[in-house]
Each structure stands twice: as structure tokens, then as C-alpha cells.
Amino acid sequence: MAALTDVITPSDLKQVSGLQFFARSVVEGFCSGLHTSPHKGFSVEFKQHRPYVPGDEIRRIDWKVFGRSDRYYIREYEEETNLRCHILLDASGSMAYQGDGDQDKFTYAKRLAACLAYLMMMQQDSVGLVTFDTEPRSFIPHRSRTSHLSVLMKTMEETETGGETELAGTFRTLVPRLHRRGLVVIISDCFGDVAGMLKSLAHLRHRGNEVLVFQIWDRDELEFPFKKWTRFVNLEDDDHMRLVDPATIRKSYLANLERFRDDLQRGCRGHRVDLVPLVTDQPHAEALSRYLASRMRR
Amino acid sequence: MTFLNLILLGGAAAFAIPLIIHLLNRRRLQVVHWGAMHLLEDVMRKNHQRLKLEQLLLLLIRIALPIILALLMARPVLTGMRQFAGEQQISTVILVDDSYGMQAGDATGSRFSRAREEISQIIDQLPRGSDASIVLMGSGGRTLLDEPTTVLESLPAHLRDRQALGNSVDVTDSLRRAAGEFELMQHAAREVIIVSGFQASAWGGEHGSGRLAALESLTDSPTPPAVTLLPVGGGSTDNISVGPVSVSAIILGVGQRFSVRAEVTNHGTSGQTDIPVHFDVNDQRIRTSRISLAPGQVTQVLFNHTFDEPGDHHIHLSTEGDALAEDNHFHLVLPVWDEVPAVLVNGVPGQRPLEGETDFLEIALQPFRSTDASLNDLITSEVVLTNRLNWDLISENVRVVALANVERLDRRQLEELERFVDQGGGLIVFPGDRIDTAWYNEEFHRDGTGLLPLRLGPIGQPRVQRGTATSGARIAARRFTHPTLEYFNDPRNGRLSDALFTRWYQLEEPIDEAAASLVNIFSRLDTGDPLFVEQAYGNGRVLQLAVPADNDWGNLPTQPVYVPLMQRLVTHVAASSAPPVNLLAGEPLRAIFPESVAGQRLVVVDAEGQEHMAEVRELDGRGVLEFTETRKPGLYRVLPPSWDGPEDEAPEEQRFAFNLSLLESDLTPLSDEQLNSLATELNAQLVRSAADHSVLDRARRFGQEIWKPLLWFVLFLLFAELLLQQWMARRRLA
Incomplete structure (x- = not known):
């Protein structure tokens, strides 16, 4: 089955029905390639059979086993381990950057969040959403009701960028409010203090959370392709600007970038946090597959 | 500073062009709203200062280029070192070296001819109405014309008739002469130009002090002249010179054999072989010796000869075969006398041979007659007793009177003797044990107005050293300069210091400086006491000895040097009335x-x-x-x-x-370094040709044009801009 996105671009879709539609088209298109049905889910697992004792609900008797062995056995399941996921969406100023591409980093991030939320809801998992800059802006607790999805989508659509990226501070206030042993998906450019952020991630991990970080990049930020004299104005602070001949500093910039990414990657690996760098010109489906792959590993 | 093309200085406004381009470039910038500021900030912190500096440097170079270029085209002139005003007339004294060393040169001409050409060009360049004078530096400074002239063309013409025949340069005297010339000249602007070969031998360090003093007298005037040195060296420095020449006798007698010893020097840097040295007497070639000389070597050539006739004879020593002929000749005039009649006054006659006071002296003065040899003696002596000394005896053709241990003379004898010496006769006074010291000091010396040069003191004895008396006093050995003793500088002619004196008169040296300057103590004993003293008296000369003529007080009369010493002392006083030849x-x-x-x-x-x-x-x-x-x-x-x-x-x-003095024979010029230090010493400027001088003169008049260094600076900036830009581009690409 051809995916909807094959014929209609996400930008067109955005105009039609917003994030939810976009997410559905992406996720369904994505899932159509998988062999196992996503509807099976991961959270309802068979555990063992045990002999029937009086008082057990009749409907929990496994009649197939009775047919084979002429004995009553109760079919026992694992506790219903519905996945509790919180998506942390960075809405700081730096996420507003848009290079030559057709979307800024924040749009890309919102869409990614929408896709993930949709995918998880379809798997009966419960999903919550936190948007933040220097501190959490909105906090939507996780629910697994289908109607919850539209709440998430609406919140995301209404969120605008602004403020500075401050992951460490955000997490400090946020962590106590998150469930233990849940999944935390962070969608951010991770600009800011690396050490502080890693400390927060460690804190999350310590509480038994699975952490997955999607780091959003624009191609310009990775390649620094500017040629002419350029005035760089800070997206997070209009008064902060730099006049630069980009050609002369490109080499140092790239080295600096490399170091930043390296530090981050090493730190995440140390805390068993998956760091997935994404560039805004990459399709979201790729991001989803990275997500699923990381889920399968556990 | 002034500008010759002031209008072109306006071109400096072109500096605005690169500035405007730079500013426009900055205005055309794009604005990017940027998120990853923290990545940029790190880079900026490290590089911003340097980048800004590089940009500024590049901009400065680009702005400087049109400014300096405009400055260059406007031809700036530094007027700080200007000495003369514009086309102002100038008084110039040219000191030209006309010593014979200037005859050296190469195929294109001698140093002197080059000097003449340069001078004529320099004179050509002088402004109209200037006056000039030329001082010839050889043989002491002297002027070419009697007074400075404004008819400038006449100077080269006069100089053309001149040849470089002067003796060695006398810088001191020439500078003084130049100062004298300036007093006769009219203009306030003054210049001294020294044109010379600047030979190291004549201009080297040891001649410095007098030179500076003379220069001070020149520069002390209210309008001190600018001093310029113009060396006209070049050509080969190979040269052979003859001289000095020494002769074994001061005066020769007819038939007396004498020897002439000539030094031949190779001043060059290459060896010379088979050089002829000619010995001519009265224009007749007597002998030719052939010698070889290594570089820098000095060789002595010895010739012997005898004259048959009295008179002044001309001896000419010469060599040939080198470029500088002037110093290949040495001339000598030798007076040859028939005889030198001498009267020896014997104060103490002896009974046996060699006992008399004058016996040794008589033999020494006429050795050939004493031995009945066939050779002639120059001196013919007559021995008389004191009482026979009178005017009739000495007025008859006698040239020398010797008093040996004469006790005293009577008043008439003293007056006659004084008259004899005053008219040109020679007197030698030997003391002895019989003399009346009081009479000698009071009558004979007469407080310095008498014949005797010095008062007689007590009799000297050998010094007592460490309890034992030394055997005696000897003649203090040193290099003798007196004509009678010069001969003994060569040890082959005998050693004066072999003589030993056991007693002597301690002659009292005058304390008064004026009196001391009248007597010449030309030899002393090693005790410091005077031994030989001479004094001019009228047209004649008196020689006083501290020791007697016989061997009572020492062994001098038995030494081999006694004969030549006495001969020379007697001929010296005999010849005293004749001027040097x-x-x-x-x-x-x-x-x-x-x-x-x-x-x-x-x-x-x-x-x-x-x-x-x-x-x-x-x-x-x-x-x-x-x-x-x-x-x-x-x-x-x-x-x-x-x-x-x-x-x-x-x-x-x-x-x-x-x-010629042989100072100029060594043709090696001063090295460049020495020339520069000479220029510094004289506060002079060094030019290499008349053209150089004209450039210097223009700088002195109008100031120094500095477009040349500016041009170099512009080129430097161009390259610097190019390199800086390339370097920056390479960093961009990296």
C-alpha cells in the first residue's frame, strides 16, 4: 500500500489537517512496511498456566488446554505493562532556526513528536507531553485514551518558540513529576551546558527511565556554508550579535561543533541514553525507525 | 620638508578608495538569525582579536599605498640636512694630493690625471660667481694660484700643467692653508674637497692628531665649511723604491775609499726578480747590481767608491722596471775635500809613544800616514803645545782645533780661539787630569756665553753596587740620530758600548730651558751623565767630551770604534759651517x-x-x-x-x-672601512666621483630627495599586501 506521503507532501498535509493527519500518514506509511502488526502491542504478555482453584473467574479458564488435557487451567498474564511515555519538546528560541530547507527545526521537532505520539497511542501506550525552554511551559500527563492524542496535537500546534535552551534547569523541576520506569523522549537541539544536561539525563536514568534523545540539527549548523560577511543574531537574545567573515572561522567552527557533538555522544553513551541526531532534511520515517529499533533492543 | 611637485600630493586623496571599498563591503553583509551561538562564540573569542587585526592591517596597507605613492610623485625633499641655500654661490677650496704616489695608476691614466678630471668636473658644476682655490697637498700645503679666483675656468687649466711630483702629503699644513684661503674668499657657503689617493702610509691613524687640530681651526669659523672626501685610488700597488741611503763618512777625502749602502724596498704584493740597481757618480755609471725582492722585502745594496778630485760629487742610485718611476731614484751629494787640517793642542806631552795626551788622537785622525800606507788621509793634523797656540797658526786654513787636557789658555789665546770658531772653525775639547776646572767654568764656559757648552762638575766614578764597584761606565746604547753616531747604528761598524770608562767629568746640564735648548747632548753614559755635547758658536761649532783623548780614564782609544768615531767627530765640527746639501x-x-x-x-x-x-x-x-x-x-x-x-x-x-720622503712609495690605499672612519673623524662626506659630488651638492643645497626609499617602501607594501592577502585566503580555504 502506497503511503499517503508518497503523493502528498507533509507541507501540503499541514494545511489540510495539521499534525494529527501528518502523523497518521507518516506512521501508517511507515508501519505498512513492517511484518508484524503494530496492533499486537508489547504490553500484554502471557506469563504461565496454573491449576484452577475455586474462586477463580470462569472466563479465565483456558479452554484449549482443557480440551487437550481434560483439566482446568487458568491462563495467567504479566501485569498489563502499558508503556508510559513522556515526550519533552524543546521550544527554545534556537529551535526556530530555518536554513534553506522548507521547515524550521521546531516544526520538524513538533512533527516528530506528533508521529511518535500517534505511533505510541496506536500501540495502546500512554503518552504525555512537556514543552519547555528555560523551564517547562506546558505539562500534559500521559494518557492512553485515543482522544488524548488530539489534546497533544493541539498543544503542540499552539506552541511557539522563545526563550533560551536550558535542559538542565528544566529537568530538575520536571523529573519529580515524571513516572518512574517510563520512557522519556527528548526532542531538542541540546544547545547549552552539556555537563548540566548529562547530569539531568543521569538523574532520569537513575529513576529507571528509558531516555531517548532526538537531537535536531539544521544542515547549516552542521556545515556552516556561509560565504559573505554575516551578522549572526542570537535567536534567543536579539541584542546578542556577531559580525563575522564566515570563511575565516569556518574551520574553527566545525572543529568546535565536532567537539560539542563528541562530548554529548560520549556522555549519553556513558549513561546508556540513546542520542539520535536528526537533520531537518531527513524524513521523519527514519526517525521512527530509529525509535523502534531502540525499543526492540530492550 | 618641501615638495617639488606639490600638486601631485593631492593624489593622496586616493586613499579614500580602498577605505570606501572596505566600508561598502561591510555594508553588503547578510543577517542570519542563529541558534548555535554558543558554538560561534567560542570561535569568536579565540579568533576575533586576530581577525580584526589582520583586517585592519590589510586596510592600513591599502590606504597607505596611494598616500605614499602620491607622496613619492610629489618628490619630497628633506631640508633638515640642507647646508647651503638653493643656487647660492659658494667658496670652494679643493685640496688635491699631488704627491708622487698619485703618479701610480693603470692603463686608463694615473691617479693624478683622474683627480684632475674630477676636479675640472666639480669646478664646472659650481654656480656662477662662486670663487674657488686649489691647494696642492704634496711637499707641504701650497696654493695653485696666488689667491682664490672667480675665473673658475682658469683653475683646471692651471692644474693641467701640474704633475704629481710632490713629496708626501702634509694634511695638517694643507688644512691650515685651506683655512687661510677661506679668509680671502667671499661667500658664506663654504666647502673643502679633499681629492687624494688616500694611501694608508700617509693617511693612516698615526697622522691623526695634527690633522684634527688643523681641521678645528678650519671649522671654528662662524661659517664652517662642509668637508668632502673624494678618493681617486685604483691601479696596481706594485712598486719598488730606492732609499734611504747611508754613507760611511760625513766628509770624504780625495782617494779615500767609502761605501754607500742603499735600501731597496718592494712595496707590492708580487715578487720581483732581476731588478737592476745602478750606481752612478757624476752621471757616469760605475756599477749595476741585480737583486731579487720578495713581496714586502727590503734589501740593502752596497757600493764602494773612491773620488780622485775634491768638490761636491753627485751620486745617483736608481732602479727601473716598475710603474711608479719617481721613487726609483736617490740622489746624494758628497763633499770631497782635499784635506781637513786640524791642530791638536797637547796639554800633557809624553816621553814614550802613546803616553802623550794627543797620541791616540793623532793616530786615529790619520791612520794611513801613521802606518806608512799609500792611502790618503782626509785629516792632516799638527800637534802643538799649549803655548804655541796662536792666531797665526789657526787662521791659516785650519778647520779644527782640538784641546786635549789643556790646563788653561791665556786671555789672548782664548780670544783668538773664540774668533776662530765664530768664523766657522770647529773646536773639540777633551778634558783631563791637568785641567784648571775653575778656569774652564769661569772663563771658558762664562755662564753659557763662552765656548765651552757645559760647566764641568766633579769627577764621576763607577757606581758601587752590592758592595762591589762596577768595572766602569759605558756609552748608553740606543738608536743614534746624530750624524756622527748614526754610522754606529749598524753593528757591523763597531759597537760604541764596548768602551769602558773608569772616570769622567760630570758635566752640569743647564736647568734653564732656554740655555738647555742651545746645547745638544747627543750621547750619554749609562750613568746618565752627558758624554758628547755640542753647541753652535757663531758660524762654527764646539764639541765637548766628558772623557780625555787618551786611555788614562778608560779604554775607548783602544777600541776599534775609536778611529771612525774620532774621524767623524772631527769632520762633523769641520763641516759645521756648510749648510746641508x-x-x-x-x-x-x-x-x-x-x-x-x-x-x-x-x-x-x-x-x-x-x-x-x-x-x-x-x-x-x-x-x-x-x-x-x-x-x-x-x-x-x-x-x-x-x-x-x-x-x-x-x-x-x-x-x-x-x-722624496719614501712615505708615498707604499701605494696601498686606505680600506673602505678606514676611509669611512677617516670621514667620520673629519666630519666629512665621502663621494666616489664628481657625479656623486654633484648629487651630494644638490642635497646640501636643496635637501635630500627621498623618493628612492619611498619607492622601495611602496614596493614593500605591495608585496606585503599580496602576501598577507594570500596568507589570509589560504586560511579561509583550509
């Missing part, structure tokens, strides 16, 4: 005649055979002829005056020899 070129020639000749004009024949007239003037009861045009080395003859008396008494012609 062997002179340095440039020194004045003086010929002495009887008073009766005064007022006559005589002919002087110079070294080239040209005849000059010179007048004999009366001076101190004698006729004296002075002739100063003696710069050319060689033989000069003064022809005898017209004579009315008997023909056999007619005076003969007098001969004089003039030689």
Missing part, C-alpha cells in the same frame, strides 16, 4: 757664499736642467742664496758667481741633492 724635496735650498757675493743674482739649475735666477742676500756677515722651487727630486746646482780674484781660488759650483 742632502735635503727632502720641497725643502728650501740654502747656499752660503762670502759676504762679497751678496747682491749678485746667481743661476740655479734644477733637477730638469732648467735655469732659475736667485739673488744672494746678506745675512750674518755671509751671502745666503735661498731657492724654494725644489719639489722635483734630483740634483740642483748653484753656479758660481762671477769672480774677479785669482782663478785657482775661484769658488766652485755648489750641488744639492733633493729626494
Whole structure:
């Protein structure tokens, strides 16, 4: 089955029905390639059979086993381990950057969040959403009701960028409010203090959370392709600007970038946090597959 | 600073072009709203300062380029070092080295001819109305013309007639002469130009002090002249010179064998072989020796000869085969006398041979007669006792009187003796044990107005050292400069210090400086006491010894040196009345005649055979002829005056020899470094040619044009801009 996105671009879709539609088209298109049905889910697992004792609900008797062995056995399941996921969406100023591409980093991030939320809801998992800059802006607790999805989508659509990226501070206030042993998906450019952020991630991990970080990049930020004299104005602070001949500093910039990414990657690996760098010109489906792959590993 | 093309300075406004381009470039910038500021910030922190500096440097270079270029085209002139105002007229004194060393040179001409060319160009360049004078530096400074001239063209013409024949340069005197010339000149702007070969031998360090003093007298004036040095060196420095020459006797007698020892020096840097050295007497070649000389080597050549006739004989030593011929000749005039009659006054006659006071002396003065040899003695001596000394004896043709241990003379004898010496006779005084010291000091010395040069003191004894008396006193050994003792500088001629004296008179040296300057103590004992003392008295000369003529007080009479020493002492006092005949070129020639000749004009024949007239003037009861045009080395003859008396008494012609000082023979010029330090010492500027001088002169008048260094600076900036840009581009690409 051809995916909807094959014929209609996400930008067109955005105009039609917003994030939810976009997410559905992406996720369904994505899932159509998988062999196992996503509807099976991961959270309802068979555990063992045990002999029937009086008082057990009749409907929990496994009649197939009775047919084979002429004995009553109760079919026992694992506790219903519905996945509790919180998506942390960075809405700081730096996420507003848009290079030559057709979307800024924040749009890309919102869409990614929408896709993930949709995918998880379809798997009966419960999903919550936190948007933040220097501190959490909105906090939507996780629910697994289908109607919850539209709440998430609406919140995301209404969120605008602004403020500075401050992951460490955000997490400090946020962590106590998150469930233990849940999944935390962070969608951010991770600009800011690396050490502080890693400390927060460690804190999350310590509480038994699975952490997955999607780091959003624009191609310009990775390649620094500017040629002419350029005035760089800070997206997070209009008064902060730099006049630069980009050609002369490109080499140092790239080295600096490399170091930043390296530090981050090493730190995440140390805390068993998956760091997935994404560039805004990459399709979201790729991001989803990275997500699923990381889920399968556990 | 002024500008020759002030209008072009406006071009400096072009500096605005790169500035505008730079500013426009900055205005055309794009604005990017950027998120990853923290990545950029790190880079900026590290690089911003340097980048800004690079940009600023590049901008400055680009702005500087049009400004300096405009400055260059406007031809700026530094007026700080300007000494003369514009086309102001100038008084110039050119000191030109005309010493014979300037005759050296190469195929294109001698140093002197180059000097002449340069000078004529320099004079050509002088502004109209300037005055100039030329001072010739050889043989002492002298001016080319009698006074400075404004007819500038005449100077090169006069110089053209000149040849470099002067003796060595006399810088001190020449500078003084230049100062004198400036006093006669009109303009406030003044310049001294020294044109010379700057030979190290004449201009080296040891001549510095007098030079500076002379320069000070020149620069002390309210308008001190600018000093310029123009070296005209070049050419080969190979050269051979003959001289100095020494002769074994001061005066020769007829038939007396004598030797002439000449030094031949190779001043060059290459060896010379088979060089002929000719020995000519009275224009006749007697002998030729052939010698070889290594670079820098000095060789002595010895010739022996005997004269058959009395008179002034001309000896000419010469060599040939090198480029500089002037110093290949050495001339010598030797007076040859028939005889020198001497009277020896014996104060203490002896009974047996060699016991008398004068016995040793008599033998020493006429050794050949004493041994019945067939050879002739120059000196003929007559020994008399004290009481026989009278005017009749000594007025008859006697040239020398020797007093040996004479107790005292009576008043008449003393007066006659004084008259004898005053008229040109020679007197030698030997003391002894019999003399009346009081009479000697009071009558003979007479507080310095008498004949005796020094008062007699007590009798000296050998010093007592460490309890034992030394055997005696000896003649203090040193290099002798007195003509009688010079001969003994060569150890082959005997050693004076072999003589030992057990007693001697301690002659009292005058304390008064004026009195001391009248006597010449030319030899001393090693105790410091005077031994030989001479003093001029009238036209004659008195020689006083501290020791007797016999061997009572020492062994001198038995030493081999006794004969030549006494011969030379006697001939020296005998010849004292005759003026010197062997002179340095440039020194004045003086010929002495009887008073009766005064007022006559005589002919002087110079070294080239040209005849000059010179007048004999009366001076101190004698006729004296002075002739100063003696710069050319060689033989000069003064022809005898017209004579009315008997023909056999007619005076003969007098001969004089003039030689170059050999200072200029070493042609090696000062090194560049030495020249520079000489220029610093004289506060002078160094130019290499007349063209250089004209550039210097223009700088002195109008200031120094500095477009050349500016041009270099512009080129430097261009390259710097290019390199800086390339370097920055390479960093961008990296």
C-alpha cells in the first residue's frame, strides 16, 4: 500500500489537517512496511498456566488446554505493562532556526513528536507531553485514551518558540513529576551546558527511565556554508550579535561543533541514553525507525 | 620638508578608495538569525582579536599605498640636512694630493690625471660667481694660484700643467692653508674637497692628531665649511723604491775609499726578480747590481767608491722596471775635500809613544800616514803645545782645533780661539787630569756665553753596587740620530758600548730651558751623565767630551770604534759651517757664499736642467742664496758667481741633492672601512666621483630627495599586501 506521503507532501498535509493527519500518514506509511502488526502491542504478555482453584473467574479458564488435557487451567498474564511515555519538546528560541530547507527545526521537532505520539497511542501506550525552554511551559500527563492524542496535537500546534535552551534547569523541576520506569523522549537541539544536561539525563536514568534523545540539527549548523560577511543574531537574545567573515572561522567552527557533538555522544553513551541526531532534511520515517529499533533492543 | 611637485600630493586623496571599498563591503553583509551561538562564540573569542587585526592591517596597507605613492610623485625633499641655500654661490677650496704616489695608476691614466678630471668636473658644476682655490697637498700645503679666483675656468687649466711630483702629503699644513684661503674668499657657503689617493702610509691613524687640530681651526669659523672626501685610488700597488741611503763618512777625502749602502724596498704584493740597481757618480755609471725582492722585502745594496778630485760629487742610485718611476731614484751629494787640517793642542806631552795626551788622537785622525800606507788621509793634523797656540797658526786654513787636557789658555789665546770658531772653525775639547776646572767654568764656559757648552762638575766614578764597584761606565746604547753616531747604528761598524770608562767629568746640564735648548747632548753614559755635547758658536761649532783623548780614564782609544768615531767627530765640527746639501724635496735650498757675493743674482739649475735666477742676500756677515722651487727630486746646482780674484781660488759650483720622503712609495690605499672612519673623524662626506659630488651638492643645497626609499617602501607594501592577502585566503580555504 502506497503511503499517503508518497503523493502528498507533509507541507501540503499541514494545511489540510495539521499534525494529527501528518502523523497518521507518516506512521501508517511507515508501519505498512513492517511484518508484524503494530496492533499486537508489547504490553500484554502471557506469563504461565496454573491449576484452577475455586474462586477463580470462569472466563479465565483456558479452554484449549482443557480440551487437550481434560483439566482446568487458568491462563495467567504479566501485569498489563502499558508503556508510559513522556515526550519533552524543546521550544527554545534556537529551535526556530530555518536554513534553506522548507521547515524550521521546531516544526520538524513538533512533527516528530506528533508521529511518535500517534505511533505510541496506536500501540495502546500512554503518552504525555512537556514543552519547555528555560523551564517547562506546558505539562500534559500521559494518557492512553485515543482522544488524548488530539489534546497533544493541539498543544503542540499552539506552541511557539522563545526563550533560551536550558535542559538542565528544566529537568530538575520536571523529573519529580515524571513516572518512574517510563520512557522519556527528548526532542531538542541540546544547545547549552552539556555537563548540566548529562547530569539531568543521569538523574532520569537513575529513576529507571528509558531516555531517548532526538537531537535536531539544521544542515547549516552542521556545515556552516556561509560565504559573505554575516551578522549572526542570537535567536534567543536579539541584542546578542556577531559580525563575522564566515570563511575565516569556518574551520574553527566545525572543529568546535565536532567537539560539542563528541562530548554529548560520549556522555549519553556513558549513561546508556540513546542520542539520535536528526537533520531537518531527513524524513521523519527514519526517525521512527530509529525509535523502534531502540525499543526492540530492550 | 618641501615638495617639488606639490600638486601631485593631492593624489593622496586616493586613499579614500580602498577605505570606501572596505566600508561598502561591510555594508553588503547578510543577517542570519542563529541558534548555535554558543558554538560561534567560542570561535569568536579565540579568533576575533586576530581577525580584526589582520583586517585592519590589510586596510592600513591599502590606504597607505596611494598616500605614499602620491607622496613619492610629489618628490619630497628633506631640508633638515640642507647646508647651503638653493643656487647660492659658494667658496670652494679643493685640496688635491699631488704627491708622487698619485703618479701610480693603470692603463686608463694615473691617479693624478683622474683627480684632475674630477676636479675640472666639480669646478664646472659650481654656480656662477662662486670663487674657488686649489691647494696642492704634496711637499707641504701650497696654493695653485696666488689667491682664490672667480675665473673658475682658469683653475683646471692651471692644474693641467701640474704633475704629481710632490713629496708626501702634509694634511695638517694643507688644512691650515685651506683655512687661510677661506679668509680671502667671499661667500658664506663654504666647502673643502679633499681629492687624494688616500694611501694608508700617509693617511693612516698615526697622522691623526695634527690633522684634527688643523681641521678645528678650519671649522671654528662662524661659517664652517662642509668637508668632502673624494678618493681617486685604483691601479696596481706594485712598486719598488730606492732609499734611504747611508754613507760611511760625513766628509770624504780625495782617494779615500767609502761605501754607500742603499735600501731597496718592494712595496707590492708580487715578487720581483732581476731588478737592476745602478750606481752612478757624476752621471757616469760605475756599477749595476741585480737583486731579487720578495713581496714586502727590503734589501740593502752596497757600493764602494773612491773620488780622485775634491768638490761636491753627485751620486745617483736608481732602479727601473716598475710603474711608479719617481721613487726609483736617490740622489746624494758628497763633499770631497782635499784635506781637513786640524791642530791638536797637547796639554800633557809624553816621553814614550802613546803616553802623550794627543797620541791616540793623532793616530786615529790619520791612520794611513801613521802606518806608512799609500792611502790618503782626509785629516792632516799638527800637534802643538799649549803655548804655541796662536792666531797665526789657526787662521791659516785650519778647520779644527782640538784641546786635549789643556790646563788653561791665556786671555789672548782664548780670544783668538773664540774668533776662530765664530768664523766657522770647529773646536773639540777633551778634558783631563791637568785641567784648571775653575778656569774652564769661569772663563771658558762664562755662564753659557763662552765656548765651552757645559760647566764641568766633579769627577764621576763607577757606581758601587752590592758592595762591589762596577768595572766602569759605558756609552748608553740606543738608536743614534746624530750624524756622527748614526754610522754606529749598524753593528757591523763597531759597537760604541764596548768602551769602558773608569772616570769622567760630570758635566752640569743647564736647568734653564732656554740655555738647555742651545746645547745638544747627543750621547750619554749609562750613568746618565752627558758624554758628547755640542753647541753652535757663531758660524762654527764646539764639541765637548766628558772623557780625555787618551786611555788614562778608560779604554775607548783602544777600541776599534775609536778611529771612525774620532774621524767623524772631527769632520762633523769641520763641516759645521756648510749648510746641508742632502735635503727632502720641497725643502728650501740654502747656499752660503762670502759676504762679497751678496747682491749678485746667481743661476740655479734644477733637477730638469732648467735655469732659475736667485739673488744672494746678506745675512750674518755671509751671502745666503735661498731657492724654494725644489719639489722635483734630483740634483740642483748653484753656479758660481762671477769672480774677479785669482782663478785657482775661484769658488766652485755648489750641488744639492733633493729626494722624496719614501712615505708615498707604499701605494696601498686606505680600506673602505678606514676611509669611512677617516670621514667620520673629519666630519666629512665621502663621494666616489664628481657625479656623486654633484648629487651630494644638490642635497646640501636643496635637501635630500627621498623618493628612492619611498619607492622601495611602496614596493614593500605591495608585496606585503599580496602576501598577507594570500596568507589570509589560504586560511579561509583550509
